Amino acid sequence: MIIRLLLAELAFFISWMGYSVSPLSACIDPVYLLPLAAIPFLRLKKDPFGFEFFGMLIAMHLAYILPGTEVFNSSLDVLYFLGYKELSEYIHSAFPAMSSMTLPAVVLLFCISHVSERKEGFVLASAVAVFALIAYNMFTPINAGFLAAIVAVGLIALSIYSFKAL
Amino acid sequence: MRKAAVRLSKTALMLAVLGIVLTSKELLALSVMPLLFLAIPSAAGLRVIERSFDSQSFVGDGFSVSITVEARGFGIIRLRHRLPAHFELAEGSNVTEGSVFGKKIMRISYRAIATRRGVYRLEKIEYEVENPLSTFVRRGEIQADVSVEVKHRVVKISKVGAIRGRAKSPVPDIDIARIGVPGTDFREIREYLPGDSIKFVNWKASARRGRLMVNQYEVEGKKAVWIFVDSNPYMLHGTTVKNYLESAIEIATSLAYHYTSKQHKVGLYVIGERRILHPDIGGRQFRRISRALLEVDGGVEDVTEAIQACKKLIMLHKPLVILITRVERAKLDGIVRLSRLVPVQVVALEGLDSGISGEVFNAVRKKLVSKIRACGHCVEFDVNRVSSFL
Numbered sequence: 001m002i003i004r005l006l007l008a009e010l011a012f013f014i015s016w017m018g019y020s021v022s023p024l025s026a027c028i029d030p031v032y033l034l035p036l037a038a039i040p041f042l043r044l045k046k047d048p049f050g051f052e053f054f055g056m057l058i059a060m061h062l063a064y065i066l067p068g069t070e071v072f073n074s075s076l077d078v079l080y081f082l083g084y085k086e087l088s089e090y091i092h093s094a095f096p097a098m099s100s101m102t103l104p105a106v107v108l109l110f111c112i113s114h115v116s117e118r119k120e121g122f123v124l125a126s127a128v129a130v131f132a133l134i135a136y137n138m139f140t141p142i143n144a145g146f147l148a149a150i151v152a153v154g155l156i157a158l159s160i161y162s163f164k165a166l
Numbered sequence: 167m168r169k170a171a172v173r174l175s176k177t178a179l180m181l182a183v184l185g186i187v188l189t190s191k192e193l194l195a196l197s198v199m200p201l202l203f204l205a206i207p208s209a210a211g212l213r214v215i216e217r218s219f220d221s222q223s224f225v226g227d228g229f230s231v232s233i234t235v236e237a238r239g240f241g242i243i244r245l246r247h248r249l250p251a252h253f254e255l256a257e258g259s260n261v262t263e264g265s266v267f268g269k270k271i272m273r274i275s276y277r278a279i280a281t282r283r284g285v286y287r288l289e290k291i292e293y294e295v296e297n298p299l300s301t302f303v304r305r306g307e308i309q310a311d312v313s314v315e316v317k318h319r320v321v322k323i324s325k326v327g328a329i330r331g332r333a334k335s336p337v338p339d340i341d342i343a344r345i346g347v348p349g350t351d352f353r354e355i356r357e358y359l360p361g362d363s364i365k366f367v368n369w370k371a372s373a374r375r376g377r378l379m380v381n382q383y384e385v386e387g388k389k390a391v392w393i394f395v396d397s398n399p400y401m402l403h404g405t406t407v408k409n410y411l412e413s414a415i416e417i418a419t420s421l422a423y424h425y426t427s428k429q430h431k432v433g434l435y436v437i438g439e440r441r442i443l444h445p446d447i448g449g450r451q452f453r454r455i456s457r458a459l460l461e462v463d464g465g466v467e468d469v470t471e472a473i474q475a476c477k478k479l480i481m482l483h484k485p486l487v488i489l490i491t492r493v494e495r496a497k498l499d500g501i502v503r504l505s506r507l508v509p510v511q512v513v514a515l516e517g518l519d520s521g522i523s524g525e526v527f528n529a530v531r532k533k534l535v536s537k538i539r540a541c542g543h544c545v546e547f548d549v550n551r552v553s554s555f556l
Contacts, residue, residue: 051176051177051180054177055180058184064192065188065190065192065193066188066190069188069189069190070189071187071188071189072188099192103192103196104196104199107177107181107196107199107200108199110177111174111177111199111200111203114170114173114174114177115170115174115203115299115300115301120242120265120298121298121299121300124206124298124299125203125299128202128203128206128299131202132198132199132202132203135198135202136195136196136198136199
């Protein structure tokens with residue numbers, strides 16, 4: 001449960017960092033979102049990293065998810081068609097399409113928190129997470145330095161797991 | 167499927183639905199991530215390579231079991247040698263767990279105490295092979311071929327009251343068998359009956375009387391004893407460890423040992439199971455009776471019906487009939503009638519009833535015991551005492 005709590009807090013911190021640099025932070029000050037970090041503590045007995053909390057973290061990434069999608073562009077088109085040309089153009093310029101490295105990290109942390117808390121399971125899950133991150137980044141552009149770091153972490157995790165299992 | 171697998175599937179589904187609804191390629195790509203965790207396999211092959219165990223034990227005594235299993239594969243493996251509910255684990259553990267990556271030797275070693283008699287076939291080892299991420303688990307059983315026979319310790323009975331049948335003649339007699347191999351002791355001359363051997367014909371006496379007469383000799387062996395053990399449902403009153411049936415079996419085992427060791431022919435009838443063992447002598451007969459008593463589970467049969475079913479054999483052997491039952495619950499009309507033909511001893515069990523119902527049963531039992539004593543012999547036996555007090 002403690003590991004799950006730590007992962008939830010880490011996921012929140014990553015999401016909050018992502019939110020802070022997103023255009024959405026202009027609407028709601030990131031400081032106001034900090035108290036949300038207490039949610040995992042409040043749900044410590046039940047499940048610190050539940051679906052609801054995960055949904056909230058996904059919502060913090062809306063600025064990265066929505067722009068560029070058909071739904072978002074269609075909505076802007078509707079606004080434009082209805083005569084709100086300036087508003088439509090403002091939203092379009094305020095929310096440029098961009099990718100985020102924090103969203104897959106949050107998803108992976110959520111997945112890791114729900115698999116085994118055994119040492120072997122945790123290390124294997126970490127290795128799978130690194131592999132998943134690499135696979136995910138094959139579809140999206142990624143910083144080369146960051147990729148090298150996570151590959152190194154993955155290799156270390158794999159070697160630790162192999163050593164423990166043997 | 168484990169809880170973790172359900173959660174991962176739900177997460178993947180939620181992200182996929184969100185991706186479709188919002189037409190987001192990013193969310194759709196993310197929905198694959200949880201599925202990668204579900205793709206980790208687990209597989210194991212298990213084989214018992216060594217086993218050692220004490221095949222015989224007594225109620226209340228411990229026995230040891232040691233099983234070595236070779237596990238090959240990948241995952242977390244749990245093994246459990248399932249024990250009956252009335253076994254107590256004294257040492258070690260009947261469960262073992264380990265992470266297997268390739269090949270591993272796993273060992274289950276424990277010492278248990280059996281609190282109830284019976285033949286226990288502990289042949290199955292349950293196993294669980296779990297994925298390292300706890301997402302999937304596979305359960306099954308492997309054969310171990312372990313069998314333990316738990317017997318009642320035979321309590322040596324110091325003395326059993328001798329009961330004799332009614333004398334047909336004033337000549338003193340000993341308890342000898344009615345049928346069996348003829349010995350050399352002359353008994354009487356009687357008329358020839360079909361089936362008598364020609365070598366026993368007394369030609370002089372036949373010539374004098376004008377009809378065939380034969381010499382009859384005393385047969386070898388002592389009188390037969392026939393033990394009737396009641397296993398009807400009312401005998402199960404008490405706990406699984408201490409109840410009337412267990413006490414009846416303990417008494418029957420002790421009596422069988424007592425009489426077989428004194429060269430009596432001993433027979434057994436389990437009322438309820440309709441199991442019959444014809445009277446015979448010797449240690450082999452005792453082992454046969456002991457084994458039959460080990461396997462008693464109980465059933466439904468009237469005592470009178472049981473007596474009726476064995477009546478022909480009873481009349482053939484003319485044995486001492488010992489009935490072990492709860493007299494207040496059994497129908498004893500048949501045994502009362504039988505007491506006119508052969509000596510009968512009833513062991514009336516008591517001691518496990520308490521409260522108002524216990525008082526009622528006690529009163530009924532005392533009345534029935536005095537009724538049985540009028541025509542036979544009856545011993546009241548407290549099951550909380552050991553059977554050497556019989």
